Amino acid sequence: MYLRRCRQSCGGRTYVYWKLIESVRTARGPRQRVVAYLGGLDEADRLGVADAASGASGASGGAGNGQRVLFDSASPRFIEIDTARLRVQNVRAFGGAWLALQLIDKLGLRSFVDEAMPRGREEIPWSVMALVLVIGRLLDPSSELRLAEHLYERTALADLLGVPASKVNDDRLYRALDQLLPHKDALQTHLKNRLGELFDLKYDLLLYDVTSTYFEGLCESNPLARRGYSRDQRFDCKQVCIALVVSRCGMPIGYELFAGNKADVATVEQIVTTMEDRYGKSDRIWVMDRGMSSADNIEFLKQEKRRYIIGTPKSMLKKYERELLKDDWSLVRDGLEVKLCAAPEAKESESNETSDETSDETSDETSDETSHETSHETSHETSHETFILCRSSDRAGKERAMHERFEKRIEEGLSRIVNACHRQKLDAVKVSHRVGKLLGQNTRAAGAFKTKIETDEQGRAMLKWEKIESWRDWSRLCEGCYLLRSNVRDWNAEELWRAYMQLSEAEGAFRIHKSDLSLRPVWHQKQQRVEAHVLVCFLAYVLWKTLAQWCKQAGLGDEPRKVLDEIAQVALVDVVLATKDGREIVKRCVAQASEHQKLLLHRLKLHLPTHLEAWPM
Secondary structure, eight states, X not given: OEEEEEEEEETTEEEEEEEEEEEEEETTEEEEEEEEEEEOOOHHHHHHHHHHHHTTTOOOBOSSSSOBOSSOTTSXXXXXXXXXXXXXXXXXXXXXXXXXXXXXXXXXXXXXHHHHSOOOSOSSOHHHHHHHHHHHHHHSOOOHHHIIIIIGGGBTHHHHHOOOGGGOOHHHHHHHHHHHGGGHHHHHHHHHHXXXXXXXXXXXXXXXXXXXEXXXXXXXXXXXXXXXXXXXXXXXXXXXXXXXXXXXXXXXXEEEEEETTOOGGGSHHHHHHHHHHHHOOOSOEEEEOGGGOOHHHHHHHHGGGOEEEEEOOGGGGGGGHHXXXXXXXXXXXXXXXXXXXXXXXXXXXXXXXXXXXXHOTTSXXXXXXXXXXXXXXXXXXXTTOEEEXXXXXXXXXXXXXXXXXXXXXXXHHHHHHHHHHHHSOOOHHHHHHHHHHHHHHTGGGGGGEEEEEEEOTTSOEEEEEEEOHHHHHHHHHHTTEEEEEEOOOSXXXXXXXXXXXXXXXXXXXXXXXXXXXOOOSBOOOSHHHHHHHHHHHHHHHHHHHHHHHHHHHTTSOSOHHHHHHHHHTOEEEEEEXXXXXXXXXEEEEEOOOOHHHHHHHHHTXXXXXXXXXXXXX
């Protein structure tokens, strides 16, 4: 330890104060940290402290590094404090950053980035700056500029990471994004394996879904920025699509970025192939919603005996009208019923075979054999796939209300158009456009109406419309119903339905990304920076889910935000002790946890530090 003389100007005067500095040897070289701020010292006091710090006064030795402690712990030194001048200063948020670092240590993320991003000639390691980005995204998601200019200095990250606030700027953070991006695939593999070890996760069920996030700006230099179907209802902005794969409990496994105009159905083959190349082709079941359903995708999934559970388009329910009318449903829970059904092709084949046997008994033997072989082959191909018909009373009520609302809108709109035709002479093309726009804005009930536009002798357009009762009857029958298809043959209808419902975990992951982690909107314009921004959000989500699983194991529920917010209230403060002889001693302290915070920390088996030690750089 040694003393460092410092100067500070204020009000035209220069003040001198002293810092007690400790030299720490690390793998990256010697580093210095401030042990205490001693204020102003006269010559005698300065020499006394200097002798004690250097060991000249016979103080006890340090922990094998040749340094001396300032005071002998066996004989503490007591000083008189002027309580009237006691104060606290430099209050910083401590608990959130400290907990984030505990999560990083638990995942082995610190050691991974240190190895993957070895230090070069940069003053601050890129691995440390990458962690600053991830922690900032978890605690208070914002832009890199706001993180550098405001958020970093308000937290204890400078003390925990050993990087002063003056060294954190937006340029260094942007360059850290560039350095982190090349390790995207390796990071995903490391985290997937580490999460599996920590929480004994099973990756037999992979949930796949796609979302979009929009940009602010033109993004002219980003080929991925395209206009497409916006889940955020921002059709005026360019966007990028994010495909995410999670486990049955919502743990992230991997993600990929696609152009904003990429259809969901066109992403399946690339995602499945990428995940299999990265993690192997084990016996997994892919679960996808109906947006991924197509003949080509089903054929691809059947290759190499891949197993799947996938939703089907609403129109496919028409083939199961008879099944909807039957009473052989199995009750899963109140208001939800399911049942297994044969593939529609197999049902048609059986019907055709029966019809052929009764109506064409005089056909020759060759024709009979050929017909039998073709029928048997078709039945064999479809026998490996089953369909799950599901009916929900809650969903039926919701869909009925939607149909009635859209029907009312169309009726009112058509009535207004009819009245307009009576009041004034309108062109038939113009009326047709108005009717088309009205039906297009209310597509859920457009099929319930039949419209006809005629022109009288004076060239006046007249609109006639009526309701189609058959459409209404069918909509009432299929409200609340949906159809799944799967080639998993050893599960019953309830098990298949419950597996499909796990897709809510992927949807929940998107909600957390967009709300708690502020994935949207994206302000970066370059493709590389956009990809790095999404990677940082993904890593922050991994920390989020790790805390959620940790809380679940500790019996604290599965809502990590409440736990994080509570522990984040623990502060780091500088306590200024004014002595009777006019000196000031500054002691950096972690505030004592409240009873509730102590309970949370006890459940998580964590202990707040009594003193701070900067991470070695």
